[in-house]
Amino acid sequence: MNERIKSVCVVGGGSAGWLAAAVIAARHRQGHEDDLAVTLIESEAIGIIGVGEGTWPTMRNTLRKIGVSETDFFRECDVSFKQGAKFTRWVTGAEDDFYYHPLVLPEGFPSLDLASFWNHYAAGNEAVPSFSDAVCFQEAVCEGGLAPKLITTPEYGCVANYAYHLDAHKFAHFLRKHCIEKLGVRHVVDEVDDVVLDGKGDVAHLATHRNGPLAADLFVDCTGFHALLIGKALGVPFRSCQDVLFIDRALTVQVPYDTPDQEIPPYTISAAQSNGWIFDIGIQTRRGVGYVYSTAHTTKERAEADLAAHVGPAIEKLQPREIPIRSGHREIFWKGNCVAVGLSAGFLEPLEASALVLIELSVEMISAMLPATRDTMDITARRFNDVTRYRWDRIIDFLKLHYVLSKRTDSAFWEDNRDPATIPESLQEQLALWRYRAPGDQDFSSNSEMFPAASYQYVLFGMGFKMDLSERGYLVRDGVRAEEAFRRNAALKEKWTRSLPKNRQLIEKIREFGMQRV
Amino acid sequence: MHLVELSRQHHGGLRLDPARIGEQVARCHMVPLVISEFRRALADFPIVLAKSAETGRFSPYALMGLSPEENLFWDGTRLDAAHVPLNLSRLPFAIGIDQQPDGAVRNAVCVDMESPLVSESGPEALIDGQGRDTAYFLGVQKVLHELLSYKLMTEQFVQTLADRDLIAEMRLNIVLESGKPLVLTGLYGLDEDKFNRLPDATVTEFRQHGYLTPAYAMMLSTARIQSLIDRRNRAEAGDRAWFQ
Numbered sequence A: 001m002n003e004r005i006k007s008v009c010v011v012g013g014g015s016a017g018w019l020a021a022a023v024i025a026a027r028h029r030q031g032h033e034d035d036l037a038v039t040l041i042e043s044e045a046i047g048i049i050g051v052g053e054g055t056w057p058t059m060r061n062t063l064r065k066i067g068v069s070e071t072d073f074f075r076e077c078d079v080s081f082k083q084g085a086k087f088t089r090w091v092t093g094a095e096d097d098f099y100y101h102p103l104v105l106p107e108g109f110p111s112l113d114l115a116s117f118w119n120h121y122a123a124g125n126e127a128v129p130s131f132s133d134a135v136c137f138q139e140a141v142c143e144g145g146l147a148p149k150l151i152t153t154p155e156y157g158c159v160a161n162y163a164y165h166l167d168a169h170k171f172a173h174f175l176r177k178h179c180i181e182k183l184g185v186r187h188v189v190d191e192v193d194d195v196v197l198d199g200k201g202d203v204a205h206l207a208t209h210r211n212g213p214l215a216a217d218l219f220v221d222c223t224g225f226h227a228l229l230i231g232k233a234l235g236v237p238f239r240s241c242q243d244v245l246f247i248d249r250a251l252t253v254q255v256p257y258d259t260p261d262q263e264i265p266p267y268t269i270s271a272a273q274s275n276g277w278i279f280d281i282g283i284q285t286r287r288g289v290g291y292v293y294s295t296a297h298t299t300k301e302r303a304e305a306d307l308a309a310h311v312g313p314a315i316e317k318l319q320p321r322e323i324p325i326r327s328g329h330r331e332i333f334w335k336g337n338c339v340a341v342g343l344s345a346g347f348l349e350p351l352e353a354s355a356l357v358l359i360e361l362s363v364e365m366i367s368a369m370l371p372a373t374r375d376t377m378d379i380t381a382r383r384f385n386d387v388t389r390y391r392w393d394r395i396i397d398f399l400k401l402h403y404v405l406s407k408r409t410d411s412a413f414w415e416d417n418r419d420p421a422t423i424p425e426s427l428q429e430q431l432a433l434w435r436y437r438a439p440g441d442q443d444f445s446s447n448s449e450m451f452p453a454a455s456y457q458y459v460l461f462g463m464g465f466k467m468d469l470s471e472r473g474y475l476v477r478d479g480v481r482a483e484e485a486f487r488r489n490a491a492l493k494e495k496w497t498r499s500l501p502k503n504r505q506l507i508e509k510i511r512e513f514g515m516q517r518v
Numbered sequence B: 001m002h003l004v005e006l007s008r009q010h011h012g013g014l015r016l017d018p019a020r021i022g023e024q025v026a027r028c029h030m031v032p033l034v035i036s037e038f039r040r041a042l043a044d045f046p047i048v049l050a051k052s053a054e055t056g057r058f059s060p061y062a063l064m065g066l067s068p069e070e071n072l073f074w075d076g077t078r079l080d081a082a083h084v085p086l087n088l089s090r091l092p093f094a095i096g097i098d099q100q101p102d103g104a105v106r107n108a109v110c111v112d113m114e115s116p117l118v119s120e121s122g123p124e125a126l127i128d129g130q131g132r133d134t135a136y137f138l139g140v141q142k143v144l145h146e147l148l149s150y151k152l153m154t155e156q157f158v159q160t161l162a163d164r165d166l167i168a169e170m171r172l173n174i175v176l177e178s179g180k181p182l183v184l185t186g187l188y189g190l191d192e193d194k195f196n197r198l199p200d201a202t203v204t205e206f207r208q209h210g211y212l213t214p215a216y217a218m219m220l221s222t223a224r225i226q227s228l229i230d231r232r233n234r235a236e237a238g239d240r241a242w243f244q
């Protein structure tokens, strides 16, 4: 059993499939005769899910690595800048209740523990600015509706760290074109009717509707919720986490702008509702809005009314699309010669836009670890499964954290979310430790971490979590360095709110003049 | 700046004082160039690329100072250089772009009425007693004509360099004689290694477009950075002597 791995077949042409094909081909297709063969098959009749429009900053590196121009990406995928998320009404539910999870690390992080000093100063002092505002200049940039860079900043470079909002359909087209024209990916448009296994339980080939059998040495299942290979053919069980995360339905709409020059907020809005929350993502041409909620706690009519209240009069012309969500993931992700990436591997509510980033991390790992032979594939698979499972667990913890810290009492949805029986033990342990010290890199020591300690700090202190520092009071007694850092942050705020352009204004310049590569 | 279109009717009596150019040049550390003057500029200035704050696009400049607002070539009365860049010698005149209502674009000669060079007591006039253009004004027209003629080619040249990824940031870490470190940012030049690896077909294409000479001029002109450092060191030594 020493067969060499000479070909990869990606099944599915959504964001997951095309990112998989692009990342694998960019590394393993160098223009030589012995290049790895990469094929992608997708069904145009079935189509793609077409949602999932907020990324992480990791996407910049992914796009650069596969060799696309950021200017083209902005022009062809209606892209706009995302500098984090603004969470409204998550803590008390009051009208003015909001906090930011920005993408720039706290000033001095990680060598300086500014979080502890902020907690110390803020205790009982209403005048101290919010955590994210005190330690990071990006909140002010976001509130000003500003872009994270200048027209003179090169492609993929930044003044303030950023991610993207994009049009999911256009993104898949854009990646498809690049994969076919530049990376030598073979493209087959057809339905897979059947997945044929060999005697050992590997996928031997796909029986396609019009193109006959399609064989490959490694299959990447990117068939979305269909989970055609990993689920239907290979029978890997699904592990639900609906006992932790209750959201199981999405109602989505695409809202046109009132005027073509309407400001585009340079951040994702996550607006808490009585039985879930609404995402509001601005791209160049429209907003992508969706209410994700718990059907156990509310009715579709109520949810539609909440969505309408958020969207405003524009809702009258729109027909919300209903998407069932099953929170959870496969027991394992790589079985035999098949690895699942994207919605086929699992899905969690898009609270921290963790789906696309997990796709990027997964395909990067598959590409880097691509086994040379079939008999080393099982070792690779085991490692991939361990790392990926660890990542899902961390995402689940981090999403749940948002609910655990809420103080909302207006519905059973919020109360039930704080029931200790629904909180993973790993999260309970972290919270116990953080009662006495701020989250730090020591809490996240794996190579496979998803969220840095800084993200936990932004959510914890943004949501009013209080630390008891009395036992370690000496650590916050000498505030010289901390005060310097607060001053540095204030200076950055002043400088960049004065010099950064408006989000839409920069996007228009990028459309007109392009960004330079250097 | 207050640019107005020049007309014989309104500006026939305009007087100009070219000596007052210093007020506009003394604090100018970069002057835009067109491709036709690279050869002449090379005698004194590093020819660098810098980005427009408005569009992010690159344009070529003669570097005249090592810090913003510093002009090491201005000696108090004149520019101490063999070639005065056209964008200085044209002052206070400029080519304006006039967008007509029907969308057509027309170039118009403009004058900056707020320039110190526009001066009632100035020695130069535009029109002489016989109603003919003066030698001074004919000289200005020649300069404007050259600027206009090479504008497009200059843009295409720079765009070609950018498209072919031949532009690299110049990272200059200078230590002056005084021991003071000086870091220059925002300046770009040609990536010589990449340039020298260009495929033959591209080199031929560059030659056909007339891009080889200006490209070499840019690369060779980096040697002039040392003359700027020397000028700066001399200026600082002069300052020190003054204060001792």
Ligand SMILES: Cc1cc2nc3c(=O)[nH]c(=O)nc-3n(C[C@H](O)[C@H](O)[C@H](O)COP(=O)(O)OP(=O)(O)OC[C@H]3O[C@@H](n4cnc5c(N)ncnc54)[C@H](O)[C@@H]3O)c2cc1C
Residues within 6 Å of the ligand: A011, A012, A013, A014, A015, A016, A017, A041, A042, A043, A044, A046, A047, A048, A049, A050, A051, A052, A053, A054, A055, A168, A190, A191, A192, A193, A222, A223, A224, A225, A226, A228, A250, A252, A290, A323, A341, A342, A343, A344, A350, A353, A354, A355, A356, A357
């Ligand atoms: C409401 C909502 C909001 C979201 N928001 C975000 C967000 O903000 N950020 C984020 O990162 N993620 C978000 N996501 C997740 C994101 O949408 C997905 O992770 C992403 O789109 C990847 O989808 P996919 O490629 O796995 O699946 P799909 O897009 O569904 O693609 C499946 C592909 O498989 C093909 N296929 C299926 N069956 C067959 C067959 N038999 N034969 C041939 N081809 C077949 C289909 O044709 C299609 O090409 C969100 C998801 C939802 C539901």
